[in-house]
Amino acid sequence: xxxxxxxxxxxPWMIVKRLAAVPLVMLxxxxxxxxxxxxxxxxxxxxLAVGGGAASQSTAEEIAxxxxxxNEALGLNESLADQYTTFLHDVATLDLGRSFYGGNDxxxxxxxxxxxxxxxxxxxxxxAVLIGMVTGVVAALRxxxxxxxxxxxxxxxxxxxxxxxxxxxxxxxFGVWLRWLPVIGRIxxxxxYHPFTNFVLLDAILQDRPxxxxxxxxxLILPATTLALSMAGFITRIVRASVLEVLSDDFVxxxxxxxxxxxxxxxxxxxxxxxxxxVTVLGLQFGSLLGGSVITETVFSYPxxxxxxxxxxxxxxxxxxxxxxLAIALLFTLVNVVVDLLYLxxxxxxxxx
Amino acid sequence: xxxxxxxxxxxxxxxxxxxxxxxxxxLRRGELLALVGESGSGxxxxxxxxxxxxxxxxxxxxxxVRFGGxxxxxxxxxxxxxxxxxxxxxxxxxALAALNPTQKVGDQVAEMIRTHRxxxxxxxxxxxxxxxxxxxxxxxxxxARAYPHQLSGGMRQRVMIAIGLANDPAVLIADEPxxxxxxxxxxxxxxxxxxxxxxxxxxxxLITHDLGxxxxxxxxxxxxxxxxxxxxxxxxxxxxxxxxxxxxxxxxSVPRVDGPHTDxxxxxxxxxxxxxxxxxxxxxxxxxxFASAGCGDHMPELLRRYGGSGHLDRCLLDEPARGRAxxxxxxxxxxx
Ligand SMILES: Nc1ncnc2c1ncn2[C@@H]1O[C@H](COP(=O)(O)OP(=O)(O)OP(=O)(O)O)[C@@H](O)[C@H]1O
Ligand code: SF4
Ligand SMILES: [Mg+2]
Numbered sequence: 001x002x003x004x005x006x007x008x009x010x011x012p013w014m015i016v017k018r019l020a021a022v023p024l025v026m027l028x029x030x031x032x033x034x035x036x037x038x039x040x041x042x043x044x045x046x047x048l049a050v051g052g053g054a055a056s057q058s059t060a061e062e063i064a065x066x067x068x069x070x071n072e073a074l075g076l077n078e079s080l081a082d083q084y085t086t087f088l089h090d091v092a093t094l095d096l097g098r099s100f101y102g103g104n105d106x107x108x109x110x111x112x113x114x115x116x117x118x119x120x121x122x123x124x125x126x127x128a129v130l131i132g133m134v135t136g137v138v139a140a141l142r143x144x145x146x147x148x149x150x151x152x153x154x155x156x157x158x159x160x161x162x163x164x165x166x167x168x169x170x171x172x173x174f175g176v177w178l179r180w181l182p183v184i185g186r187i188x189x190x191x192x193y194h195p196f197t198n199f200v201l202l203d204a205i206l207q208d209r210p211x212x213x214x215x216x217x218x219x220l221i222l223p224a225t226t227l228a229l230s231m232a233g234f235i236t237r238i239v240r241a242s243v244l245e246v247l248s249d250d251f252v253x254x255x256x257x258x259x260x261x262x263x264x265x266x267x268x269x270x271x272x273x274x275x276x277x278x279v280t281v282l283g284l285q286f287g288s289l290l291g292g293s294v295i296t297e298t299v300f301s302y303p304x305x306x307x308x309x310x311x312x313x314x315x316x317x318x319x320x321x322x323x324x325x326l327a328i329a330l331l332f333t334l335v336n337v338v339v340d341l342l343y344l345x346x347x348x349x350x351x352x353x
Numbered sequence: 354x355x356x357x358x359x360x361x362x363x364x365x366x367x368x369x370x371x372x373x374x375x376x377x378x379x380l381r382r383g384e385l386l387a388l389v390g391e392s393g394s395g396x397x398x399x400x401x402x403x404x405x406x407x408x409x410x411x412x413x414x415x416x417x418v419r420f421g422g423x424x425x426x427x428x429x430x431x432x433x434x435x436x437x438x439x440x441x442x443x444x445x446x447x448a449l450a451a452l453n454p455t456q457k458v459g460d461q462v463a464e465m466i467r468t469h470r471x472x473x474x475x476x477x478x479x480x481x482x483x484x485x486x487x488x489x490x491x492x493x494x495x496x497a498r499a500y501p502h503q504l505s506g507g508m509r510q511r512v513m514i515a516i517g518l519a520n521d522p523a524v525l526i527a528d529e530p531x532x533x534x535x536x537x538x539x540x541x542x543x544x545x546x547x548x549x550x551x552x553x554x555x556x557x558x559l560i561t562h563d564l565g566x567x568x569x570x571x572x573x574x575x576x577x578x579x580x581x582x583x584x585x586x587x588x589x590x591x592x593x594x595x596x597x598x599x600x601x602x603x604x605x606s607v608p609r610v611d612g613p614h615t616d617x618x619x620x621x622x623x624x625x626x627x628x629x630x631x632x633x634x635x636x637x638x639x640x641x642x643f644a645s646a647g648c649g650d651h652m653p654e655l656l657r658r659y660g661g662s663g664h665l666d667r668c669l670l671d672e673p674a675r676g677r678a679x680x681x682x683x684x685x686x687x688x689x
Binding site for chain 2: 259
């Protein structure tokens, strides 16, 4: 598998273009979400009207009446075109509206959930890169030994494990049986955390509350590892192939000719040059990582965007689903810009503007 | 450096490939020895094995490379690391591939220095800039900060040479250092090597296809065929009084010794031995126009026969036959 990206695609100019495309991508996505939500069977009014308290005792007439009232209150009785225009206007002004349930400001909800998801995915990526790099390098250096075979087998298995199963399994083992780690939420209520940026690490520093950090990490370990494992398996494969390729490059022979030790050759010459495909993988895999985070957040009741999204879908809470989807898309785009920047940092050959 | 019965064999699907099939060769201090021979004759395998660069699970290296009171073939990797880059260094053919694309050129030179000497980062960098100047790079301060892809082919090859020289090694092996370069740059790089030899007293092994290059810079020449040296002597002996029909054919296939350089020699009729099985007699016999029944019996020894005192060859022909061969090599050097 060759994941090298043609140089001309990764110039600074490319990044500018990519950034310029963000609004367009967001518009397209917003439209898709808008349509998809309204194509789902059921409507918010129905679920509100039925779910609203003593639903089982309501007559069909009462329900219909409720529905009409709710539809009007939520603006759902307007034509689709009007709804769409209002929606676009709101998105453009960053006013994502209020939740149909409880009327919470969605921008505010996302301000809380997005940092949690960013923490989770970054932690997962760090874990995945660490595991994937170490195992990939070891497998490459021990090519065709039992170590290589075993590592690759484990990598392949973990690559194909479903997040849901993995999450539930880790909850049962580490949370229920061994009781090593918390399995629910992000930070215990007892700690009295007053979010400022909503990034716990940052807040701990800004508010000088180091006691927040360890509980936060403990809550992050299981969901982040669950999320990381499949990506790690993928990275193992990529790193192994890429290290083997770099090892056969002429400049590694030059490094040996200089009298460098094996460790120095690995650190100074092989790792950097074989990390380019990893960066590509991070970019490509980030999308599926976000998909995984939706499931993982649900399994671990982790208060992130994915959790918000799932609840929104279940309750047909259009504004929440739209907001969450837009937030996820924005995150995805930003990560890909970061990937481009990483490319430029790692490979000087691409730095011609 | 004294090389004795050096053999390098590689495991290949068909069996064991003798890339170097028993070589005896002395390197004299301060000389420039040219190693010539067709592609696949084992020139690179020989030079890599001097410092164990082609060691590996599929390589079998035996014999002796005596250097500084040690046998480098038997030396441990750790011992060899102390020799590589400090006492013996190698300049590789394709400088673009041989340089790390993600490291500044100055760092790559400085790394060579810091591997063998306790020198600070800053001092090593300063020395790297000096070295780049010494090998004839016009703007060394700027070049040191460049990445390999930002330099021209000639500059890159100079950088490789600067790396090779960084620790003022006793022996510098240059494996076809000029094949990728155009003629003017080629001439400049050769002049540079010659100057280093004169100024630093460096012993240089120059691997080349190009007899024009040999004529210009070599003190002595060793001609390789199928993993063996088949003729060796001073430059004038080998170029003007060749003893071995293969050398004659090589010379014949060059239009003029002082003519324009060519990247590759025009092919000699027939193909070189590259398989795992070798004939019992003279390895050149299948392509030799002068082969007789006796040539197939056993491999002729590398001996002084009809040349000067240090002029050795592996051919059974007698003196008059050699004279006829030399005269005839203009019309029919080798059998089709
Ligand atoms: N690592 C290796 N594994 C297997 N075979 C090898 C290896 N290195 C060299 N050989 C083989 O050994 C023989 C000699 O190769 P070598 O590179 O020494 O030739 P050369 O004289 O340098 O040729 P060229 O002029 O093309 O560089 C060739 O047949 C080559 O295929
Ligand atoms: S020994 Fe015989 S076959 Fe070999 S080069 Fe001399 S004449 Fe030709
Ligand atoms: Mg070669």
